Amino acid sequence: MWTPLESHRSSRSHRRPKPWWLLAILLGIATPLWAQQLPEPGTWRSVADLNQSRAGHTATLLANGTVLVAGGKDGSGHALANAEIFDPSTGQYTSISAVMPTPVWGHTATLLADGAVLIAGGRDDSGLPVASAQLFDPSSGAFTSVGSLTTPRGAHTATPLRNGRILIAGGSDGRNALASLEIYDPATRTFSSAPGTMLVPRESHTATSLANGRVLIAGGSNASGALDAAELYDPAGGTITAAGPLNAPRTLASAALLLDGTVLVAGGQATGNVDLNSAEVYDAATNTFTLLPALMTTARSAHTGVRLPHNGKVLLVGGTSAGQLVPTAEVYDPVTSSFRQVGSPIIARQLFSTNSFAEPDLGILLMSGGLDSAQSPLASSEVFYYPTLRSDKPDYSPGDVVTLMGEGWRPNEAISINIHESSGDPDTKLTATADAHGAFTNSQFGVNSSDSGVRFLATAMGQASGWTAQTTFTDGNVKAMAAPSGTTFTLTKSTFSSNATCSGTPNSTTTVTGVNSTSGNTTGGVNPGES
Structure with missing residues (x-):
């Protein structure tokens, strides 16, 4: 690295605009006393209710920064055809006048390269899997049918591939777990069976897109019970090969791609409905899973495990343990390879949806709907706050100054920054101070001419909050x-x-x-x- 001129060594305040509903919380407008301050990292706050109580629905971040909430089931168990949009600039949900051609719950909803959302499979009023597929067009606000899956399926996965197509894997047809794979092609708006099938039929598994373009399919269950089998789908040849296996059979687990390219598989349920508090990490370089020494703070299954954007931690929230809703949340921190409990959600729930937001609403995760402890669908929503770290560009040329920006930290806390280089050069230590709004900017790091092809991992740590956040950037050989x-x-x-x-x-x-x-x-x- 090189250090820019001395006048640029100190951190600069970087203040981002807040949505008005968050400002209302900060200013105490029509809010209780506990909400009249900047939200502490790792805490939850209530936001506007959904217009329709629902569970088993999906929430998809659209290209314009709003969120599509679609389908689910109501209090009578009927599948829903309606949808609504959450707008982070207003903090409100707005019902969409158009309805889905096929009411569904337990479906998948995948954002396509052209901005449309593919809603595939799921279940009907009777709980039986359906083969329907439908598209939501954000520009028109309309839903249209788009052919059918080759096989009705629920408890399946839908994973975007680098070529823009979508891999639909496994699930249940209502009688048996499926080994079949199919591909959705946005160019033709058709589904076709993949050349091969999975090595093991499975439902309620995980599917994670890896940095090399392959898809890791792990765990799940079939007639034999929970599975430890894992496999890799390679889009280049449409082939399936064995991976792993997992160290523990687990279904209804979560899987999240970490910043270093490994995959955290956490929790789930073993055969006999035993909920797990163990987790393991998949390494694509060795094609193996390693059981983590650290245990989760709470055994849980059917939960959500999502990597927090511009942070690197994995938030584990919701689900069940021993047949009861889990009221707590926890994070996995790759910096320390450990789990720790964070603030608990206001309402314990399952079959809910989560999503994070794009800039400028960074550091906020929305959780909506789901079932409460009485198995009643919820209309309530809440948001989780966490600190972020990002660079002004993903890739730099020699001589460039790297600007690191953070949001959502504890106001006025000191921030230590460590930059690690894949080349093996010594780490660089920097400092910053969050402003009154919990934001900071640091422009003390520069890229050397000898850094070609180097990958940098930046880690920020709040000295008062104890929170960390990570981001990566490169001095790439290839400029795209x-x-x-x-x-x-x-x-x-x-x-x-x-x-x-x-x-x-x-x-x-x-x-x-x-x-x-x-x-x-x-x-x-x-x-x-x-x-």
Whole structure:
């Protein structure tokens, strides 16, 4: 690293706009006394209710920053066809006039590259799996049917692939766990059976997209009980190969991709309905699972386990333990490889939805609906606050200054920052101070010409709150660009004698022009020694 001029060494206040409903909490407008201060990291606050009590629904963050809440079941157990939108700028839900062609609950809802949402499978009023598929178009606010799955399925997974297609895996057809896989192609709006099938039929499993583009499918259950089997789907050849196995059979577990590319598989249920408090980590480099020495603070299954954006921790919330709702929440901290309890949700629930928000509403996770302890659908929603850390760019060139930004920290607390380099160079230690709104900016770190191809891991720690947050950035060998469908683009390749920096007089230059005719973005890049 290199250090910029002395005048830039101190941290600068970075204040982001707050949505009015959060400002109302901060200013104490029509709020109780306990809400009249900046939310403490790791705590929950109530927000507006859903317009419809629902459980088994989905919540999908749309490209415009709002959230689509769709389907679910009501207090009579009937599948719902209605949907609503949560707008973080107002803190309110608005019902959508359009309804889904097929009422469903327990479905999947996946954001596509074009901004539409694919709603696939799920269950009907009788609890039987359906084969229906429907699209929500945010630009028109309309739902349309889009063919059918090749097989009715519930308790399945839907995972986006790098090519824009969606992998639908496993689930139940109402009688048996499924081994079948199918692919949804947004270009043709059709489903087709994948060339192969899973090695083991399974439902209530996890499916995680890895950094190498493959999908890790782990655990779940079938007629034999909870499974320890895991497998990898490779989109390049449409092949399935064995992975793992897990150290403990587990169904209804959670899985989250960590910043270092490993996968945390936590909790779940063993055969005999025994809830688990163990967790393990999958390493793609060795294709193995390692049981963590640390245990979760509470055994739980059918919970949510999600990596917090711009933080790196995994929040584990909700679910059941020994047949009772779990009222607590906890986080897994990769910095310490440990679990610790955080603030408890206001209402214990299961079959709820969660989602985080895009900028400027960072550091906020929304939890909505679900079933309460009386098995009644809920309309209530609440938000979880956590601190964030991010860089102003994901990739830098030699000589660039890296600006690190944090939000959601305890006001005025001292922040220590550690930057670790994959090259093995010594770590860099920096400091910052959060302002009165819990935000900070630090521009003390610069990228060296010798850092080509290096991956950086930045860790911030609040000295008063004890919270940590992590982010990554690179000085990549390949600089990528994207051209939206239908646009004309020009690529100029300049080759240099040295690949350390793209400077001086190139040995050769080649320019090409084309039009992107694909359904999504076309990406390209340059190799070492080119620019």
